[in-house]
Every structure is written in C-alpha cells, then in structure tokens.
Amino acid sequence: MSTIDTNMFEPESAILPLLKGTAIDGMAAYEALVKKAQTDRLGFWERLAREHLTWRRPFTKVLDDSNAPFFKWFDDGTLNASYNCLDRHLQDGNADKVAIVFEADDGNVTTITYRQLLARVCRLANALHERGIGLGDRVMIYLPMSIEGVVAMQACARIGALHSVVFGGFSAKSLHERMVDVGAVAVITADEQMRGGRNLPLKSIVDEALTMGGTDDVHTVVVYRRTGGSILWNATRDCWLHEIEAAQPDTCEPEWVSAEHPLFILYTSGSTGTPKGVQHSTAGYLLWTSVTMKWTFDIRSDDVFWCTADIGWITGHSYICYGPTAIGATQVIFEGVPTYPNAGRFWEMIAQHKVSIFYTAPTAIRSLIKASESDKTVHPRRFDLRSLRLLGTVGEPINPSAWEWYAREVGDGRCPVLDTFWQTETGGHMIAPLPGATPLVPGSCTLPLPGIEAAIVDETGVELPNGQGGLLVVKKPWPSMLRTIWGNPERFRHGYYPPELGGNLYLAGDGAIRDPETGYFTITGRIDDVLNVSGHRMGTMEIESALASNPLVAEAAVVGRPDETIGEAIVAFVVLKGPRPTDAEAKKIADQLRAWVGKEIGPIAKPKEIRFGDSMPKTRSGKVVRRLLRSVAKGEAVAQDMSTVENPAVLHQFSEHV
Ligand code: PRX
Numbered sequence: 176m177s178t179i180d181t182n183m184f185e186p187e188s189a190i191l192p193l194l195k196g197t198a199i200d201g202m203a204a205y206e207a208l209v210k211k212a213q214t215d216r217l218g219f220w221e222r223l224a225r226e227h228l229t230w231r232r233p234f235t236k237v238l239d240d241s242n243a244p245f246f247k248w249f250d251d252g253t254l255n256a257s258y259n260c261l262d263r264h265l266q267d268g269n270a271d272k273v274a275i276v277f278e279a280d281d282g283n284v285t286t287i288t289y290r291q292l293l294a295r296v297c298r299l300a301n302a303l304h305e306r307g308i309g310l311g312d313r314v315m316i317y318l319p320m321s322i323e324g325v326v327a328m329q330a331c332a333r334i335g336a337l338h339s340v341v342f343g344g345f346s347a348k349s350l351h352e353r354m355v356d357v358g359a360v361a362v363i364t365a366d367e368q369m370r371g372g373r374n375l376p377l378k379s380i381v382d383e384a385l386t387m388g389g390t391d392d393v394h395t396v397v398v399y400r401r402t403g404g405s406i407l408w409n410a411t412r413d414c415w416l417h418e419i420e421a422a423q424p425d426t427c428e429p430e431w432v433s434a435e436h437p438l439f440i441l442y443t444s445g446s447t448g449t450p451k452g453v454q455h456s457t458a459g460y461l462l463w464t465s466v467t468m469k470w471t472f473d474i475r476s477d478d479v480f481w482c483t484a485d486i487g488w489i490t491g492h493s494y495i496c497y498g499p500t501a502i503g504a505t506q507v508i509f510e511g512v513p514t515y516p517n518a519g520r521f522w523e524m525i526a527q528h529k530v531s532i533f534y535t536a537p538t539a540i541r542s543l544i545k546a547s548e549s550d551k552t553v554h555p556r557r558f559d560l561r562s563l564r565l566l567g568t569v570g571e572p573i574n575p576s577a578w579e580w581y582a583r584e585v586g587d588g589r590c591p592v593l594d595t596f597w598q599t600e601t602g603g604h605m606i607a608p609l610p611g612a613t614p615l616v617p618g619s620c621t622l623p624l625p626g627i628e629a630a631i632v633d634e635t636g637v638e639l640p641n642g643q644g645g646l647l648v649v650k651k652p653w654p655s656m657l658r659t660i661w662g663n664p665e666r667f668r669h670g671y672y673p674p675e676l677g678g679n680l681y682l683a684g685d686g687a688i689r690d691p692e693t694g695y696f697t698i699t700g701r702i703d704d705v706l707n708v709s710g711h712r713m714g715t716m717e718i719e720s721a722l723a724s725n726p727l728v729a730e731a732a733v734v735g736r737p738d739e740t741i742g743e744a745i746v747a748f749v750v751l752k753g754p755r756p757t758d759a760e761a762k763k764i765a766d767q768l769r770a771w772v773g774k775e776i777g778p779i780a781k782p783k784e785i786r787f788g789d790s791m792p793k794t795r796s797g798k799v800v801r802r803l804l805r806s807v808a809k810g811e812a813v814a815q816d817m818s819t820v821e822n823p824a825v826l827h828q829f830s831e832h833v
Pocket of ligand 1: 443488489490568569570572573594595596597598599600620683684698700701707710711712776808
C-alpha cells in the first residue's frame with residue numbers, strides 16, 4: 176500500500192477536520208494495522224475475535240480454507256449472538272442503559288433498556304421454543320421498523336434458529352418465493368405497518384403468501400399488534416406476540432452454537448434467476464459488525480447512533496440489530512419515512528434525540544436537498560444539529576455535490592462524512608474512511624478497512640495499476656463474508672469466485688477505479704444487470720420476468736437510467752402480444768403493468784417509465800441489445816453502429832415514452 180500524502184487533501188481537510196482520539200487514530204495507525212493484517216493475517220483476525228466476542232468455548236483454529244471458497248472461521252469455538260448483544264451488557268454495567276429509542280410514524284417515542292430488551296428476547300425465544308422451533312429452523316420475519324423487529328431477530332439467534340427478514344415493501348409473491356426457498360416453519364409479522372401517516376397491511380400479505388402452496392411446514396404465525404387494524408385469524412396457526420410473551424419467563428438459556436452456525440439468510444437480487452439467499456455465519460459476521468462500529472463509526476459509550484435503514488436490508492441487520500447492540504450502544508429506530516409529516520423529520524429527530532452518529536442513504540440526502548430548496552422551513556440549518564459528530568452514507572454512490580451539502584448543511588463542516596462501500600454479501604463495511612485517519616474526498620469511499628484486501632483486476636483476474644478501471648475483487652477471505660447461497664453452493668462458487676478470474680478472488684459485482692496518486696477507490700457501479708434504485712438492489716431479470724408473466728406482454732427488457740435523486744430509475748421496454756398501443760392506450764396499459772409489477776415483486780420494483788415497441792431490438796443471434804436500450808433510456812441519439820441489430824427501426828419507437 177502506498178503511503179498517503181495527507182497534504183494533497185488540504186482543501187477538503189480544511190472543510191472537514193478529522194476527529195481526534197478515535198479508535199484508529201491517524202494515518203500511521205491505520206497503515207500499521209493494514210500491515211499487521213497483511214503480515215500476520217491469522218494473528219490479526221484471531222486477536223480481534225478474542226477481544227470483541229465473548230466465547231462459550233474458545234476457538235483453537237482461526238481459518239479453515241481446506242474447502243475454498245467455502246471458508247470456515249473460528250470453527251471449533253462456540254458462542255451465541257444474542258448473548259453477545261444483550262447478556263454481556265448486564266455484566267458490564269450497562270443493564271439500564273437505553274438500547275433503543277423508538278420513534279413511531281406519529282412521533283410517539285418509546286425507549287427500552289438492555290435489561291428490558293433481553294427480557295423480551297428471552298420471552299419470545301421461550302415461546303418459539305415451546306412451539307417446537309429451535310436449532311437450525313428457519314423463521315421468516317415480515318415486520319415494520321420497530322423494537323419488535325430487533326426482538327424477533329435476536330430471539331431467533333438466541334435459540335439457534337435462522338431468521339430470514341423480508342422487507343415490508345415486498346409483495347405476497349416475493350414473500351412466498353423466499354418462504355419456500357428457505358423452508359420456513361414460522362413467520363413473525365404485524366397486523367399492519369404505519370408509514371407516512373398510512374396504515375399498510377402486513378398480516379393479510381402473509382396470509383396470502385401462505386395460500387400459494389409449498390408452505391405446509393409453516394405451523395406458527397406470530398402477530399405483533401401494531402395498529403389494531405382488522406385481520407383474519409387462523410386459530411391453529413396464529414398467535415399474538417404480546418400474549419405468548421406474557422406467558423413466558425424472562426430468562427432463557429442461550430443455544431450455544433458453533434461459530435459457523437448460520438445466523439441468518441437474507442435474500443438479495445442477482446443479475447440472473449430468482450433472488451439468492453445470502454447465508455451469514457454467527458461469529459465472523461458478529462465480529463465484523465462490532466469491529467466496524469468501533470473503527471468506522473468510532474462509537475463511544477455516550478453516543479446516540481441512528482441508522483435509517485430498514486431491518487429488511489443488510490444495513491438494518493448489521494447496523495441496527497447486531498452491530499450497535501453488540502457494542503452496547505444507544506440507538507434510534509424510526510418507523511416512518513423522511514418526508515412525513517414534512518421533509519424536516521430527520522433533522523427534527525436528530526435534534527430531539529441528540530443523535531451524534533447519523534447513517535443514511537444518498538437517495539435520502541438528495542431528496543431532502545430538493546425538499547429544502549423549495550421549503551426553507553425544512554432546511555437542516557433550521558434545526559439544532561450540534562449533537563452530530565459523524566455522518567455516514569451507504570448503498571449507492573454519493574455524488575460530490577450531495578456529499579458537500581451533507582457535510583456543510585447537516586454537519587456544519589465539523590463532522591467527517593463517511594462514504595461506506597459494502598454489500599449484503601460482505602456483512603459489514605469493506606471500503607470506508609476512518610474518521611480519525613483518512614482524509615476525505617467527496618465521491619470516494621477511500622481505502623479498504625484493515626484486513627480487507629481489495630483490488631481492481633481485469634477480466635482475467637490480473638491486477639490493474641491505479642488509474643485504470645476494472646472489476647472490484649477481494650483477494651483474501653475475511654470473517655464476515657457470506658458462507659454460501661442457501662441451497663445453492665454452486666451459485667455461490669460460480670457467482671462470487673468465478674473460474675475466469677482464477678477461482679480465488681471474491682468478485683463484488685461492481686466496477687471501480689483507484690486514484691493514481693492516493694490509491695483511493697471510487698465505485699463506478701454494477702458490472703452486471705443489477706440496478707440500484709434508491710439504494711435498493713433490484714435485478715433487471717426479476718422485473719423482466721414479472722412483466723413477461725402479464726398476459727398482455729410478449730417480451731420485456733429492463734434497464735437503468737441515471738436519475739438525479741434516486742440514483743437509477745427503472746425503464747422497461749415492452750412488446751405487447753397485440754399491436755403497439757396508441758398514445759392514449761399506452762398510458763393506461765403502462766399503469767396496469769406498473770400495478771402488476773407492484774403485485775408481483777413489490778412497489779419498489781415498479782418501472783418509472785414503460786415504453787412500447789413492435790419488437791425487441793436484437794442481434795442476429797437473438798440477444799437483446801441492452802447497450803442500445805440503455806442509450807435510448809438516457810435519451811441519447813442512437814447513432815451507434817447498427818449493423819448487428821436485426822430491427823433497428825424499433826429503437827425510434829422506443830424513444831417515445833409514457
Ligand atoms: O453496487 C454497490 C452498491 O450497492 C451494492 C450492494 O447492495 P446491497 O447488497 O443491497 O447492500 C447495500 C448496503 C450495504 C454494491 O454492490 N453500493 C453499496 N454501497 C456503496 C455502493 N456503491 C457506491 N458507493 C457505496 N458506498
């Protein structure tokens with residue numbers, strides 16, 4: 176690793192001073208750790224694992240790479256994730272520290288201490304046990320943002336059951352697909368969720384999913400009463416969370432599991448096929464979420480941490496359910512949306528709860544910039560944000576102007592802005608600045624964390640020099656990496672350790688480039704057919720299959736178009752079975768198809784634009800020419816070489832949209 180000349184960063188450093196006295200204090204400390212991790216890799220991870228986790232039976236072997244890429248870490252050690260996240264704090268003097276400050280959609284605030292949280296987790300764990308749920312069983316969680324969401328996930332971890340959380344914005348069909356793939360025996364849900372002043376159904380969606388077949392093993396549906404809205408009740412299967420909790424004692428012996436026991440399965444979109452169940456381990460995953468809380472977020476005992484992600488995504492797993500609790504932090508959990516009752520909600524909450532570390536998505540920042548331009552009363556400067564000391568972003572690239580606005584208007588030029596790059600598969604941060612060490616540059620996630628050996632390679636796996644764009648890879652295994660794809664080890668091996676790259680490099684699926692002088696990384700976007708819409712990962716294939724399953728549709732192709740606010744907008748090109756619709760019909764059919772995709776996958780997958788043509792532009796060998804469709808979607812003139820395209824005229828039809 177090249178030495179970093181901090182003088183080069185003068186302009187930004189002057190705007191954003193680094194913090195003093197952080198966990199990794201200064202560039203020399205960072206470089207020393209990187210070196211340590213390189214020269215004594217196993218010793219580096221061993222020390223961290225002994226220091227940060229509480230083991231029931233200590234491990235004797237750090238890494239088993241005999242069956243690469245199916246790596247095992249700390250394999251003969253035993254522990255329990257919920258013990259590490261909860262019980263530990265009853266012994267370290269933090270029993271009565273507030274674990275969660277929950278703010279509901281309507282502004283109502285509830286708090287829970289570590290002692291109370293442990294009691295609730297134990298009660299639910301006992302109740303699940305009583306219903307025959309235990310080690311290795313899979314439990315679906317389909318809940319709103321709530322204390323109950325954390326209780327449900329931790330209760331599963333306590334008894335060694337694997338949770339699979341599905342974001343509340345997914346449809347019955349998507350929930351069903353995941354439920355069948357994972358082989359669930361139980362579901363934990365709520366009657367309804369409240370978002371932006373509206374009640375939205377959850378339990379009825381679970382009911383619908385359970386009528387779709389292949390879910391006979393689901394014998395229990397636990398229902399959290401959130402709104403009291405009316406729901407249907409199946410007396411043999413359904414039970415109220417508050418009733419089963421009330422019937423149980425508030426202690427529960429944890430199930431001591433092996434370090435490699437799967438902690439959870441979380442589905443994410445890939446470029447092909449159905450969503451894949453990313454499987455994470457217990458020890459390796461928990462280790463890295465704890466360590467990154469300390470290194471990246473520099474968390475201290477008096478911090479108030481707020482990650483605005485949903486527990487249905489990996490960010491909510493790592494930096495709401497597990498990371499903050501493992502290190503005994505106080506965190507804010509928010510039920511609602513950033514624009515309700517107005518776009519000042521985030522700033523108002525930061526002021527009210529004295530949030531010191533704030534972690535959100537670039538899309539949220541961009542939409543709040545827009546809102547504050549048209550309504551000065553929701554501008555962050557109108558709020559007392561002096562409690563903030565650190566700001567972070569995740570999920571998608573942040574454009575320098577949004578980064579600068581965030582730094583200036585929210586952080587008042589005092590708070591480092593950390594652009595953290597990572598993925599569902601990586602479990603925790605991979606490339607991110609350290610607030611006391613890394614001079615910041617807008618638009619760059621800067622440098623890999625110590626222990627993470629990231630590089631950029633060409634299509635044959637050869638490492639490229641700085642300044643040359645290529646494929647982002649990780650050269651060595653790390654403890655929090657996914658272990659496999661649930662039920663599909665070959666998909667794991669081929670997708671993440673492709674033979675074309677030599678079979679020993681983890682392929683992130685993103686393009687990246689390093690600065691010639693500093694070695695800083697900039698992520699240039701996915702190299703596959705995965706879109707990033709408002710920081711949510713969507714497979715184009717999934718949306719295409721959903722559209723193609725509509726009786727009106729003969730063929731569909733989906734691409735992303737850069738969008739100022741949401742990062743990428745979904746644009747669908749559709750060929751109907753009947754003739755190309757007239758302009759008047761087109762709007763109606765587009766609305767129908769949008770609603771259809773909402774039902775098939777979820778509202779987050781609805782195309783922003785739908786365009787109709789007589790046929791799909793294809794090469795003579797029958798491949799859809801996505802490259803051209805992307806240009807058309809962007810509104811670019813399609814003056815490229817058309818000699819390979821069968822039916823170029825259709826591109827002009829596709830240039831019009833509704
Ligand atoms: O393309 C990258 C983008 O989000 C993808 C991972 O999505 P997901 O698994 O849903 O996890 C998101 C939250 C960790 C990556 O492959 N991505 C994530 N963070 C960044 C990013 N792109 C640019 N900069 C980031 N900081």
